[in-house]
Amino acid sequence: MKPLLIKGSRIVDPAQGIDDTGSLLVSDGVISWLGKKGDTSPSADSDIIDAAGLVVCPGFIDLHCHLRQPGFEEKETIATGTRAAAKGGFTTVCCMPNTIPPLDSQATVDYVKSTAVEEGVIRVLPIGCVSKGREGEELAEMAELASAGVIGYSDDGNCVVRSRLMRRALEYSWGFGRPIIDHCEDTTLTEGGQINEGIIATRLGLQGIPNAAEESMVARDIALAELTGAWLHVAHVSTAGSVELVRRAKAKGIKVTAEVTPHHLTLTEEKVLGYDTNAKVNPPLRSQADVQALIQGLNDNTIDIIATDHAPHTEEDKLCEFGFAPFGISGLETALGSLMTLMHQGYLSLNTLVAKLTSEPARIIGDEHGQLGTLAVGAPADITIFDPEQEWVVDTRHFASKGKNTPLADSRLKGKVMATVYGGNLVYHDNALKLKTKG
Ligand code: DOR
Numbered sequence: 001m002k003p004l005l006i007k008g009s010r011i012v013d014p015a016q017g018i019d020d021t022g023s024l025l026v027s028d029g030v031i032s033w034l035g036k037k038g039d040t041s042p043s044a045d046s047d048i049i050d051a052a053g054l055v056v057c058p059g060f061i062d063l064h065c066h067l068r069q070p071g072f073e074e075k076e077t078i079a080t081g082t083r084a085a086a087k088g089g090f091t092t093v094c095c096m097p098n099t100i101p102p103l104d105s106q107a108t109v110d111y112v113k114s115t116a117v118e119e120g121v122i123r124v125l126p127i128g129c130v131s132k133g134r135e136g137e138e139l140a141e142m143a144e145l146a147s148a149g150v151i152g153y154s155d156d157g158n159c160v161v162r163s164r165l166m167r168r169a170l171e172y173s174w175g176f177g178r179p180i181i182d183h184c185e186d187t188t189l190t191e192g193g194q195i196n197e198g199i200i201a202t203r204l205g206l207q208g209i210p211n212a213a214e215e216s217m218v219a220r221d222i223a224l225a226e227l228t229g230a231w232l233h234v235a236h237v238s239t240a241g242s243v244e245l246v247r248r249a250k251a252k253g254i255k256v257t258a259e260v261t262p263h264h265l266t267l268t269e270e271k272v273l274g275y276d277t278n279a280k281v282n283p284p285l286r287s288q289a290d291v292q293a294l295i296q297g298l299n300d301n302t303i304d305i306i307a308t309d310h311a312p313h314t315e316e317d318k319l320c321e322f323g324f325a326p327f328g329i330s331g332l333e334t335a336l337g338s339l340m341t342l343m344h345q346g347y348l349s350l351n352t353l354v355a356k357l358t359s360e361p362a363r364i365i366g367d368e369h370g371q372l373g374t375l376a377v378g379a380p381a382d383i384t385i386f387d388p389e390q391e392w393v394v395d396t397r398h399f400a401s402k403g404k405n406t407p408l409a410d411s412r413l414k415g416k417v418m419a420t421v422y423g424g425n426l427v428y429h430d431n432a433l434k435l436k437t438k439g
Helices: 078-087 106-119 142-148 163-176 199-204 211-228 240-251 262-266 288-299 335-344 350-357 359-365
Strands: 004-013 018-027 030-036 047-050 055-058 060-065 090-095 123-126 180-182 232-234 256-260 383-393 412-422 425-429
Touching (some): 004 350, 004 383, 055 350, 060 078, 060 350, 060 359, 078 090, 078 412, 078 425, 090 383, 090 412, 106 123, 106 142, 163 180, 211 232, 256 288, 350 359
Parallel strands (some): 004 047, 004 055, 232 256
Antiparallel strands (some): 383 412
């Protein structure tokens, strides 16, 4: 493979504290040289991307997505989901185990990993189940899953409702150095719920999901993390109260990390006013006050990372009465554009945004899978190139994902992925990218 020179861009690498104009060279799948403005590339014979005006950063890492294979290939496959991820600037995705069969054994985890190598275009790191069959009754074979290489344990889609099981899961996971990623939801409070509890639910005649349903479970999980000394990771935080609980737990020294999705950071419950089932998601879109608290939590590092919770569904799944539609938003291809809107509005710096998508999730994954989330010389050449200023309109017909279920369809976003390099290979590029290849 010819070396690839990415020239004259703004290089942002929070892991190394870099935000500077420069160039970088990729050879043999790794980053081989990082130069400042005016430095000459050590290779005279390389393909060249002219990245003037663009941002070059480590490939994005998504700690929470649904690739649906095995079992729901009509919604997404590893082939389509990883292409959607590459189009969204992601070079690593961690996939949730709510498949059929669920990822609760070495065999199913091996299946996902080998399918990803054969049919995927980026790195896929599976998450194993907490409980057998995700049924919340009996612990999954956590040691077997650890040796299969899972990056954490979750029954996502379901909360680990039984406190005793959650305690045991935390105790076992401690020995493997991996987090329990809980989908915090007290189902006795959410049963029948469709959208955020409040005035909009009342107006639409839909049953609400109160903030307390999430917060009571976040509080329980934090108490159990304190009791066991184990690592809790709170999935898709959506309320101001949850942010405050995590903030206080961190201040007490409890080992807790947390994630927030682009949709919870940028959209409110108003999005469901027209009964748009594509805005139906769990946890639900909340109020403006919650959105503000989530942004603040991200900025003060209460919330460690941004994760998409990409949850693709078919058009048929969503084309029905609100109450019958499944929860979920297809998010990989709109993540950067919607987050950049926050940046343009002054709510988030570019460096924070990039850190929450690169160095921070890499810290959670650890170094077992290589040196991820950095452009350091010698690290795998996983690189995202984006145009911070380019405006584009979301057209779901052009999604690589099978899931067209986004409330952002036809919206104008500012900030567009121009190219994604994975292990030195250009796995996605926009037609407008200035690429010169040498014979
Ligand atoms: O909206 C959601 N969809 N939330 C979840 O927790 C699960 C996900 C799915 O799998 O569709």
